[in-house]
Amino acid sequence: MTIDDADGTGGTRPGYRDTAQVDMPMAPPRPSAPLPVRTRGGETSREVPPVPTPRPVVEGPIPLPPAESVPLSTVCTVERHLDEILGSVPQVDPIELAVLDAQGLLCAEEVVSQRALPAFDQAALDGYAVRSEDVAGARMSAPVSLAVVGESVAGTGVFHTSIGPGLAFRVTAGAMLPAGADVVVPAVWTDQGTVQVEVLAGPPAGGYVRRAGDDVAPGDPAVQVGTPIGPAQISLLAAVGRERVLVRPRPRIAVLCAGPELVDVGTSPAPGQVVDVNSYALAAAARDAGAEAYRSGILPSDRRRLTEVLESQLLRSDLVLIAGTMSPGGFDMVQEVLAELGQMQFRQVTMHPGPVQGFGRLGRDQVPVLCVPGEPVAALVAFEVFVRPAIRLMLGKRQLFRRTVQAIAGQPLASPLGYRQYLHGTVMRHPDGGYVVEPVGDGTDALLARMARANCLIVIDEDVTDVAAGGLVTVMPLLLGG
Amino acid sequence: MTIDDADGTGGTRPGYRDTAQVDMPMAPPRPSAPLPVRTRGGETSREVPPVPTPRPVVEGPIPLPPAESVPLSTVCTVERHLDEILGSVPQVDPIELAVLDAQGLLCAEEVVSQRALPAFDQAALDGYAVRSEDVAGARMSAPVSLAVVGESVAGTGVFHTSIGPGLAFRVTAGAMLPAGADVVVPAVWTDQGTVQVEVLAGPPAGGYVRRAGDDVAPGDPAVQVGTPIGPAQISLLAAVGRERVLVRPRPRIAVLCAGPELVDVGTSPAPGQVVDVNSYALAAAARDAGAEAYRSGILPSDRRRLTEVLESQLLRSDLVLIAGTMSPGGFDMVQEVLAELGQMQFRQVTMHPGPVQGFGRLGRDQVPVLCVPGEPVAALVAFEVFVRPAIRLMLGKRQLFRRTVQAIAGQPLASPLGYRQYLHGTVMRHPDGGYVVEPVGDGTDALLARMARANCLIVIDEDVTDVAAGGLVTVMPLLLGG
Numbered sequence: 027m028t029i030d031d032a033d034g035t036g037g038t039r040p041g042y043r044d045t046a047q048v049d050m051p052m053a054p055p056r057p058s059a060p061l062p063v064r065t066r067g068g069e070t071s072r073e074v075p076p077v078p079t080p081r082p083v084v085e086g087p088i089p090l091p092p093a094e095s096v097p098l099s100t101v102c103t104v105e106r107h108l109d110e111i112l113g114s115v116p117q118v119d120p121i122e123l124a125v126l127d128a129q130g131l132l133c134a135e136e137v138v139s140q141r142a143l144p145a146f147d148q149a150a151l152d153g154y155a156v157r158s159e160d161v162a163g164a165r166m167s168a169p170v171s172l173a174v175v176g177e178s179v180a181g182t183g184v185f186h187t188s189i190g191p192g193l194a195f196r197v198t199a200g201a202m203l204p205a206g207a208d209v210v211v212p213a214v215w216t217d218q219g220t221v222q223v224e225v226l227a228g229p230p231a232g233g234y235v236r237r238a239g240d241d242v243a244p245g246d247p248a249v250q251v252g253t254p255i256g257p258a259q260i261s262l263l264a265a266v267g268r269e270r271v272l273v274r275p276r277p278r279i280a281v282l283c284a285g286p287e288l289v290d291v292g293t294s295p296a297p298g299q300v301v302d303v304n305s306y307a308l309a310a311a312a313r314d315a316g317a318e319a320y321r322s323g324i325l326p327s328d329r330r331r332l333t334e335v336l337e338s339q340l341l342r343s344d345l346v347l348i349a350g351t352m353s354p355g356g357f358d359m360v361q362e363v364l365a366e367l368g369q370m371q372f373r374q375v376t377m378h379p380g381p382v383q384g385f386g387r388l389g390r391d392q393v394p395v396l397c398v399p400g401e402p403v404a405a406l407v408a409f410e411v412f413v414r415p416a417i418r419l420m421l422g423k424r425q426l427f428r429r430t431v432q433a434i435a436g437q438p439l440a441s442p443l444g445y446r447q448y449l450h451g452t453v454m455r456h457p458d459g460g461y462v463v464e465p466v467g468d469g470t471d472a473l474l475a476r477m478a479r480a481n482c483l484i485v486i487d488e489d490v491t492d493v494a495a496g497g498l499v500t501v502m503p504l505l506l507g508g
Numbered sequence: 509m510t511i512d513d514a515d516g517t518g519g520t521r522p523g524y525r526d527t528a529q530v531d532m533p534m535a536p537p538r539p540s541a542p543l544p545v546r547t548r549g550g551e552t553s554r555e556v557p558p559v560p561t562p563r564p565v566v567e568g569p570i571p572l573p574p575a576e577s578v579p580l581s582t583v584c585t586v587e588r589h590l591d592e593i594l595g596s597v598p599q600v601d602p603i604e605l606a607v608l609d610a611q612g613l614l615c616a617e618e619v620v621s622q623r624a625l626p627a628f629d630q631a632a633l634d635g636y637a638v639r640s641e642d643v644a645g646a647r648m649s650a651p652v653s654l655a656v657v658g659e660s661v662a663g664t665g666v667f668h669t670s671i672g673p674g675l676a677f678r679v680t681a682g683a684m685l686p687a688g689a690d691v692v693v694p695a696v697w698t699d700q701g702t703v704q705v706e707v708l709a710g711p712p713a714g715g716y717v718r719r720a721g722d723d724v725a726p727g728d729p730a731v732q733v734g735t736p737i738g739p740a741q742i743s744l745l746a747a748v749g750r751e752r753v754l755v756r757p758r759p760r761i762a763v764l765c766a767g768p769e770l771v772d773v774g775t776s777p778a779p780g781q782v783v784d785v786n787s788y789a790l791a792a793a794a795r796d797a798g799a800e801a802y803r804s805g806i807l808p809s810d811r812r813r814l815t816e817v818l819e820s821q822l823l824r825s826d827l828v829l830i831a832g833t834m835s836p837g838g839f840d841m842v843q844e845v846l847a848e849l850g851q852m853q854f855r856q857v858t859m860h861p862g863p864v865q866g867f868g869r870l871g872r873d874q875v876p877v878l879c880v881p882g883e884p885v886a887a888l889v890a891f892e893v894f895v896r897p898a899i900r901l902m903l904g905k906r907q908l909f910r911r912t913v914q915a916i917a918g919q920p921l922a923s924p925l926g927y928r929q930y931l932h933g934t935v936m937r938h939p940d941g942g943y944v945v946e947p948v949g950d951g952t953d954a955l956l957a958r959m960a961r962a963n964c965l966i967v968i969d970e971d972v973t974d975v976a977a978g979g980l981v982t983v984m985p986l987l988l989g990g
Contacts, residue, residue: 125788126788126791126792126803129792129795129796130796143955143956144782145777145779145782146779146780178780179768180767180769180833181767181768181769181770181780181781181782182768182769182780198833199833199882199883200767200769200782200882200883201769201780202779202780241957242955242956242957246957248957248960249960253960256796257789257790257792257793257796257888258789258888258960258962259960260785260788260789260792261785261786261788261884261888261956261959261960262785262956262957262960263788264783264784264785264788264789265884265956267773267774267776268773269773285662285663285682286661286662286664287662287663287664287682287683291746291750291751292749292751294749297627297684298660298662298663298664298683298684299663300626300627300662300663300682301746301747302746303742303743303746303747304743306607306608306742306743306745306746307739307740307742307743307746308739309608310608310611310738310739310742311739313608314611314612314738314739321608351662351680351681351682400681400682401681401682402743402747406739406743409739473625473722474625474724474740474743474744475625475723475724475728475730475744476723477740477743477744478730478731478735478740478741478743478744480740504738
């Protein structure tokens, strides 16, 4: 697999998933043993689950709620929810941008050069343009003497000029060669004479000459569809005379949050109120993933205003991202309004944290809308798992997922059976090679201050409930911009 | 070594260099054997060097120019030139930015929380706030029945409310707990009654409760000096009520190019003229490295205008970057004007491509000015080696250099003795582990189209002249934004 440009990831669209080797079966897993749980105090209990598991999963010592209370269709695996999102995310139409603004984006056209690069035979360095046969026998002990009949400086043409046997033309790096010359003798291999020059050694024919079209011939493809545009591509685009280029644009993403408890950061929260952090954190994460993110803040609590805001964002966005605590089949006002705008589905996804995830395509343009949990740590985990791959797909990237590594767990880890657990952690290189990972905090609640110390997500698969200290786990380093 | 945030690099300021294990001695190495060379046609010749090596190095079959013609002080190693740059680059004063604009930058203040996070004891999920002692014995076979005496919804206060024995309070995730409650029973562990609730299992004390201050206590440091600000830090900053934060700013870099042969991209080059690609490519590279880059284009050929442009850029930039073909002790007009503005030194650096590099601190504010070669491939190599580490140092990053890996050379590589050679290449993972690298093109002239296909630089140390196919070489993957 190629180490890819803008990536540092190892996942490509079809087949590969962030961690799983195979797709999970659709039927919810049925635990055959009590769920192992690490509780706040650190003791391990096999009596209670760490999260309210979706009802059909609950068994054994955990009370089994009425099976019909949550329809089976609202429970699904990480893969299935992700598949549905990636399968529905639309392509954004290519746009033409100035080459410098195209940086980091994928080329959406076949750029064919109309020119030869270099445009003319030129000296690769300062020296003397000569005929190779004249200097072939030059030695320190037997220098060849040539008459200097002219000078060619970079930036000037030397048309209708040629040299014959026994003649030399003084040239600077990048200067056009006179006709007849097929080699440049570096100045340091000569006595640097101005009227007559003593050549002490001769390069082979073609030496230190950049031939017209050596780099790019007219009609050659310069930059191809799907190539990420970095400094080297910008260099080449400029060289073939392109000031603008067609690219896959950054998707415009509106970031909103919902919750009666939320107040703006500038406000002092009253008792029971909480500052909106998700619209900031998710906008930052969306930018880091390559989107043009617009932080639209807290959704209004007035129903009419709420509808207006959502409709307006659907008109001007390629994707709408909403963070809020919602529930499958819930009757929250935001959920009701979303349902009026199109087909929106909320599901229990078998992951921890934050099982409730929503997805739909709403409005006239069927704009994808993703809902992630309102709890800030769960919101950023859901962003990593679902939103970042969707943004990368919209950007046209082949590598949708972050590269993962296997690391040695520095301490025992527990995970609820049937759930894919994402724990924030700190991964370090081991002096003997490989990686070691520790969860931040006690590995249960990843709170904000703890999350800010993490540099990775530890991913524990659905069928694993315990990882012993020294066992291997999958780790997804959270490199910014990666 | 920690896998660091925004990095993917392995170099830190003191001690570590991009590839060398030890600093190179200052005296130019003296070859004891003829220089091995791969020429354009692919034949290997031991007669001529691939570049005009600086004079004191040239020996044996290569004519030795007069030793005094290039003073020894103008020849130096990559390390020495880099050290001088990194030792002279000034710190940019911290600035206060809105938290979202601070993304990707380093925090320049100790952010101490004035608040507790969470601000109040709250439910971690939907359920019933109760006294743990009341539900400790609850079993499916022996449910505990409690009277539901109230409801607490996220976003509302429940001051002056408390519960006593046998009572329960319905709560939503994030809702404030009434006094007396020390545990939340998940709704799914109950019959979800509204007047009376049957509890089928009880979590241990503290279960599913987020305690005030658990995450951050008032007076706790939230984000520390030198922390890279990413989505998680933005989340935490917003949570502690910060709308703005003091950061190390992006250095403002003016990118200029010099050369009588240069014309603007929009122009059709006349015979002998070449399109300016460096101001585009270097501006893109500077942005990718984290700078605020301003492409100022081609320097004017009128001396007075040239002085004005340079003076004006020195006033408004933290660093000025100029690409152009210059020579140590040269009398180019740009060099003359630079010399009038301060101490500017041009040197033969023992590297290939592009040995001539310049550095100085000019103008009233002693702004660092870096000159890199005018040949576009050499310009981008010099950017990687000298300018990118300088930008990262100005950003305050600890990791100045790209991470390097060892890779198996897929074909033989040659390098001039005494020069550190940088070849563009393509590095790929080997199916059996490790990496394999191939130079782009024939490994001699890395032209623009070839460079655009590369994803790495192959670095061959000064004392190595030949790498056999299958030998190990140092490779610097050129990940964008990394």
